[in-house]
Amino acid sequence: MAVPTFVDRVTLHVEAGRGGHGVASVHREKFKPLGGPDGGNGGTGGSIILRVDPDVTTLIDYHHSPKRKAANGGQAAGDFKNGARGEDMVLTVPDGTVVTDPQGNVLADLVGPGSELVLAEGGRGGLGNAALASSKRKAPGFALLGEPGEAREIGLELKVVADIGLVGFPSAGKSSLIAAISRARPKIADYPFTTLVPNLGVVKGGDITFTVADVPGLIEGAADGRGLGHEFLRHIERCAALVHVIDTASIEPGRNPIDDLDVIENELSRHGGLEDRPRLVALNKVDVPDGRAIAEMTIDEFEKRGMKVFEISAASGEGTQQLIYAMAEIVAASRKDVPTVAPTRIVLRPEGVEGKNGFTVKISKHGEYLVRGPQPERWVRQTDFENEEAVGYLADRLNRLGVEKRLVELGAVEGDTVIIGDPANSVVFDFRPSIDTGAEMLGRRGEDQRFYEERPAASRRREIDAGMETKEEYEARADIARRLRDGAGPVSYEIGGEDDPDNDWAENDPAADSGQRTGE
Template sequence: MTTFVDRVELHVAAGNGGHGCASVHREKFKPLGGPDGGNGGRGGDVILVVDQSVTTLLEYHHSPHRKATNGKPGEGGNRSGKDGQDLVLNVPDGTVVLDKAGNVLADLVGHGTTYIAAQGGRGGLGNAALSSARRKAPGFALLGEPGDLQDIVLELKTVADVALVGYPSAGKSSLISVLSAAKPKIADYPFTTLVPNLGVVTAGSTVYTIADVPGLIPGASQGRGLGLEFLRHVERCSVLVHVLDTATLESDRDPVSDLDVIEEELKQYGGLDDRPRIVVLNKIDIPDGQDLADMIRPDLEERGYQVFEVSAVARTGLKELSFALAGIVAEARAAKPKEEATRIVIRPKAVDDAGFTVAYDEAEEVYRVRGEKPERWVRQTDFNNDEAVGYLADRLNRLGVEDALMKAGARAGDGVAIGSEENAVVFDWEPTMMAGAEMLGRRGEDHRLEAPRPAAQRRRDRDAERDEAQREFDEFNPF
């Protein structure tokens, strides 16, 4: 049964925003008390959080579809809808987030590091929030925005200071078991280690982690054997330790050729040339192993390697190796640039940035409008409500979309699409669009809620209406 998974494809969906409410306050002797529709709640986000107690992506391998909750719609009485609950997904330290094309979206290292994988939709405004001095009684509300839908890939890369590399059964698991408190599976057959094992080593004042990962064979960089599943886990290490078997029973192998094969695989994989190397000649407790180690050590030292002779069984040479690794790790940590304090970066928009673009799509024969604001406004509009459509037209006109269409050569009756090809709203363009609420005067206004006229003005208007009616009566009744 699979117990360790280091790569999964995850389908996440953020919550949708709740719709705004269109409501008018009513009470005795006050039938039109003004708009009181509340705003819709925000949809929940999908958030990835690094948790050091999590060591595998197995949970997401079994259930790859995750969704946050939706925001609640607003209600009358100026009651806003409840926000959707964020969905927090715990991932191991060292998880890399990629899109479907393989582009890195986030590298999650360090306990508590977070990344919003899918953003929740905004809640729609209620008609109370849409009211103004010019629009006193909006008969519509904005719709909530849909939440993001994302297909992402989670890839785990082990976070360790030291990586033990070598052929299967070279003694890597035995070595990590005596250097640390880790208890990996140990046996005398190849590929005993099928998942990375982590151990914590203390050498003087330095504490570092050491990883025992699955063994390499020729062709691993192209995916043979455990291949890339292994090499992914050495990318973050500060030092690579070649564990060579000086007592191998295979007649066609020797420690030097094993080293050359492993180095070639690391070279083919790429990105590891700058890591310092140490060679460990293991199993010197066997007589033939000690003899072979004495023969090849001068050759390895001539190549520039620092060589240690150890025996995981007899526990010889371990102290020297442990302190040597601690020194290299300490140097690597000191060489890393110090993290600077968080700075606020302000990126002002260009002076000529209108916030949208207008281009003619010859394939569809429409003028396509793209931009964050126009596309968001379209998603928030209830096209079954004429007044809401008119409000959208006003917003687009104020943004300058109508002027941009005219400059692009659009004429009355031409098709205009707002949004991407997959999800666009298409309509026939009419300059100075006047859709909705004309019967109420200016768009969004209701004369019933206007302030009462002064008594003197009412008398003058009443006298003028009476005089006008008298003149019309005299014209048709000359006698």
């Protein structure tokens, strides 16, 4: 099976690099017991960029390797060490490459050397606990995860950037002509459809240098799929003018130069978009028997249609110089009307969502609350759900954004299902109204006390209050707290009763009879 050398349509799957994870660490140094957090930030993942390279003429590299992935960002470390940035992946494409989405919508038309399109941006690196420290969280026990890089499926379609397009029947001599007027060396043979892919040649006419595209031949019914169809006509859509190359020496029955031109014009009109291009007519093969006579018989008809006609022979070079100057004149005029194309850089970004706060909340038919928006979805991706303090931080962020308030306004109650993100890649929560974290809510590193029904501080206060109900008048609140701490449990005896361990101490106290207690 023949290996293709020219590919002008491919489907490309790209994935940018993932951002590196942040690190939660504490600075450790002699004589500095409270060194503080020093976790670094993760590196940003590498992006995938399309760039126009004038030396590239085909998309064959992406035909063989349609999946591309950029490098991930580096992991962070302690001592404020940030992760390395992932290297960007630059994919070179020919001038005139059109980028489309899976639905066929045009995303970008890359014209001009150096033009760039950022297909997929690398994921952001996660923040370390040093960057997350605040007046409320002086030493966070968590860090944020790196975000995954963007992933896309796109189509690449090459539309050759040429100034002049050669059209005509198969074996009319288009490839011979481009070989005669340029240094292009296309395949030439005496059978139809020798040319299967477009050929480009650079031609110099006086002070003007321009490119000429030779596309495979057209036959009647090409719009319906006959021959090679209209597959390659898109390569002449950018041309400033078209040259009809007509075979004056054809021996096929029923063919003549006038009818050949009418058939080609009909196929061009069915393709569409080429009606306003100037036309030139090159009557080829005037060096063969009867070729010149047939050409002279048809010149008047072509001129009546307002077309410039040239009698040429691609084999001998006769008349080609006059044709070159006519093409150069059209190209020079067209370039005056078109501004110079400067290299551009385009970045594909996701569409925004409705709502001034950057998120929307909708109720599904199953009663689930669907939260969508760039901010909440990104925060969810950054959260390490194995770390309770990180989950509490996510709850605070969503609360400050107004997500919880909006859920309550829509009638959400505790236990309802809340889905954040795209249904295909979402996170599901059971709604549980929360409060903002504060200093009194902090627990050990990596924990969030709001996730515990019986918080130690609250339980301790309830036990003290219970003990106060049976205390004697001289007993202080601090004494009960001390007993609870030393005894590792609540008061299980009546103060002053038989089981009170302080009874022996009170009996041996010399000041007991005088109504005073020592140790106060």
